Amino acid sequence: MTGSPLLEVEDLRIDLNYRSSHVAAVEGVSFRIDRGETFGLVGESGCGKSITALALIGLLRQPLSIGAGAIRFDGREIQRLSAAEQRALRGNRIAMIFQEPMTALNPVSPVGRQIAEMFVLHQGKDWREANRLAVEALASVRVPAPERRVKDYPHQLSGGMRQRVMIAIALACGPDLLIADEPTTALDVTVQAEIIELMRNLCAERGTAILMISHDLGLVANVCRRVAVMYAGRIVEERGSDDIFRASAHPYTQGLVDSLPRLGSRAALGRTRLTEIAGVVPAITDFPDGCRFNPRCARATDICRTTEPETTWLDAGGLVRCHHHA
Amino acid sequence: MKLGANLVIGGALFALAIFVGLLAPWLAHTDPVMDANLLNAEEPPSWIWWFGTDAQGRDIYSRVVHGARISLTVGIVSQLVNSVIGVTLGLTAGYWGGWWDDFVNGLTNLMLAIPSLIFALAIMAVLGPGLTSLLIALGLTNWSFTCRIARASTLSLKSQGYVQAARVLGYGDFRIMITQLLPNMVGPIIVIGTLGMGGAILAEAALSFLGLGVRPPYPSWGSMLSEARDQITTAPWLSIFPGLAIFLTVLGLNLLGDGLRDILDPQSRSRRT
Ligand SMILES: Nc1ncnc2c1ncn2[C@@H]1O[C@H](COP(=O)(O)OP(=O)(O)O)[C@@H](O)[C@H]1O
Numbered sequence: 001m002t003g004s005p006l007l008e009v010e011d012l013r014i015d016l017n018y019r020s021s022h023v024a025a026v027e028g029v030s031f032r033i034d035r036g037e038t039f040g041l042v043g044e045s046g047c048g049k050s051i052t053a054l055a056l057i058g059l060l061r062q063p064l065s066i067g068a069g070a071i072r073f074d075g076r077e078i079q080r081l082s083a084a085e086q087r088a089l090r091g092n093r094i095a096m097i098f099q100e101p102m103t104a105l106n107p108v109s110p111v112g113r114q115i116a117e118m119f120v121l122h123q124g125k126d127w128r129e130a131n132r133l134a135v136e137a138l139a140s141v142r143v144p145a146p147e148r149r150v151k152d153y154p155h156q157l158s159g160g161m162r163q164r165v166m167i168a169i170a171l172a173c174g175p176d177l178l179i180a181d182e183p184t185t186a187l188d189v190t191v192q193a194e195i196i197e198l199m200r201n202l203c204a205e206r207g208t209a210i211l212m213i214s215h216d217l218g219l220v221a222n223v224c225r226r227v228a229v230m231y232a233g234r235i236v237e238e239r240g241s242d243d244i245f246r247a248s249a250h251p252y253t254q255g256l257v258d259s260l261p262r263l264g265s266r267a268a269l270g271r272t273r274l275t276e277i278a279g280v281v282p283a284i285t286d287f288p289d290g291c292r293f294n295p296r297c298a299r300a301t302d303i304c305r306t307t308e309p310e311t312t313w314l315d316a317g318g319l320v321r322c323h324h325h326a
Numbered sequence: 327m328k329l330g331a332n333l334v335i336g337g338a339l340f341a342l343a344i345f346v347g348l349l350a351p352w353l354a355h356t357d358p359v360m361d362a363n364l365l366n367a368e369e370p371p372s373w374i375w376w377f378g379t380d381a382q383g384r385d386i387y388s389r390v391v392h393g394a395r396i397s398l399t400v401g402i403v404s405q406l407v408n409s410v411i412g413v414t415l416g417l418t419a420g421y422w423g424g425w426w427d428d429f430v431n432g433l434t435n436l437m438l439a440i441p442s443l444i445f446a447l448a449i450m451a452v453l454g455p456g457l458t459s460l461l462i463a464l465g466l467t468n469w470s471f472t473c474r475i476a477r478a479s480t481l482s483l484k485s486q487g488y489v490q491a492a493r494v495l496g497y498g499d500f501r502i503m504i505t506q507l508l509p510n511m512v513g514p515i516i517v518i519g520t521l522g523m524g525g526a527i528l529a530e531a532a533l534s535f536l537g538l539g540v541r542p543p544y545p546s547w548g549s550m551l552s553e554a555r556d557q558i559t560t561a562p563w564l565s566i567f568p569g570l571a572i573f574l575t576v577l578g579l580n581l582l583g584d585g586l587r588d589i590l591d592p593q594s595r596s597r598r599t
Pocket residue numbers: 016025043044045046047048049050051052062063064283284
């Protein structure tokens with residue numbers, strides 16, 4: 001528990017390989033997450049959040065691969081670990097939950113068994129003990145009547161209940177890091193709030209760090225202490241959650257902030273339209289020269305179209321990549 | 327869920343065959359092999375000899391009842407071997423892909439190109455007649471359909487969220503195959519297996535008829551047909567009853583297979599709706 005971070009990503013590049021050529025889908029991505037910390041990764045769909053998460057747990061598969069950089073978990077470089085060592089980390093010390101609670105559970109296996117499997121797999125428990133722990137795990141995610149629910153099949157549960165089961169599975173072995181990739185996107189708004197609250201509380205109790213991934217800046221900033229904003233495969237700004245609303249430095253981040261519905265002032269006006277960022281995320285194969293955001297950026301000048309901006313460390317803490325940052 | 331007529335009738339016929347096979351020693355009136363008595367040779371069916379007697383005076387009813395054991399053993403055991411081979415090859419080929427997939431595909435196509443009965447005949451010719459050879463020959467030659475189904479199921483299941491999730495949770499390849507893939511393909515595998523059992527019983531009859539299967543005096547339905555060949559006009563009951571037993575059992579298995587397909591195989595279910 002010295003100063004070493006739990007997760008350290010350094011200059012990560014993810015290549016998309018076509019036969020002989022390859023293009024970088026993610027490039028120059030660096031961030032660190034300390035033990036028990038909550039860290040968010042935000043950006044529009046297609047900007048490379050999910051593949052970054054897969055890279056962290058060593059599950060990128062062709063045509064994607066890690067092109068450069070290092071990922072260190074608890075001081076050990078993930079790429080250097082054997083397949084068996086990586087498997088022993090996954091689900092055990094690094095867990096992950098996804099967007100689709102509908103499909104992430106095995107339809108022909110009772111949910112209790114799917115939870116119990118984690119104890120058998122990672123902790124070598126026998127099935128009797130594992131089944132008992134599964135009931136406890138289900139109780140801990142506030143599923144009512146867990147001793148009966150363990151026998152249910154996924155189709156017997158609502159979307160919210162299934163996501164609770166997924167959380168129970170993910171947290172079963174007491175991981176150090178929980179990666180949540182759009183964990184509530186498929187759920188109703190009311191259920192969303194419950195699930196997020198549950199996830200946050202459980203992780204806080206157990207000292208589990210969270211890497212929360214979403215296109216929804218509001219959601220991420222609400223859960224996380226620090227937020228990194230990703231655009232077209234690069235991190236363009238990283239700030240404390242409060243700063244990002246009060247004083248976002250990057251035009252893209254400002255666009256995300258402006259597109260959020262706000263309680264209070266603006267909501268009171270009722271009819272104020274939310275401002276969307278014009279245009280779409282470019283495809284990996286035609287990222288523009290210079291700053292990748294330049295075709296959509298109101299502040300863009302000539303230098304933006306030719307030269308990639310360097311990282312600027314802000315006095316207030318955090319970093320930004322923009323020639324004309326605020 | 328409404329049970330189809332196929333399922334009920336097929337299930338009843340197959341259950342009857344199993345029942346007869348299991349209780350053969352108690353259901354039979356005489357010993358199927360030893361109780362020969364030339365004094366009552368070739369008796370037609372009567373109250374005493376329900377299905378008549380053969381040229382050596384053995385009770386056809388008792389022989390058909392005991393024959394159920396052999397036919398069902400051949401059907402069940404050989405199909406089990408086929409299913410295990412087919413699922414193992416198809417699942418691993420679909421999951422791992424690459425050269426192993428190419429190899430399994432090539433082997434499957436080869437098996438499909440050669441009629442399995444011809445293949446089994448060749449194996450029997452090498453191993454010689456007998457029950458064990460029969461089980462080996464039929465067990466090794468009819469896994470290609472199962473293999474194809476297992477491979478195709480694996481390919482479509484592989485991209486399912488719960489298979490991806492299992493990988494993320496640290497499951498190894500074998501655990502994924504056993505817990506995530508296999509249970510989700512049992513439906514079609516059972517359907518193919520049921521139909522295959524019927525096929526194996528027919529194949530046993532054919533091989534035994536050709537003198538390559540179960541050897542007389544032990545009664546299998548096929549070997550009984552084989553022995554009855556010469557008396558088909560003079561003593562038709564010698565062939566009618568074993569033939570009927572084969573017909574009803576295979577019909578039962580086919581109906582059962584179709585009935586199971588309706589409830590177990592999601593593809594045919596979606597095709598109908
Ligand atoms: N298996 C794949 N093959 C080719 N391209 C992929 C693959 N997976 C993701 N991509 C591409 O990588 C980019 C980033 O994808 P992703 O990480 O899923 O985005 P996000 O999660 O931010 O929405 C997208 O442009 C996507 O099309």
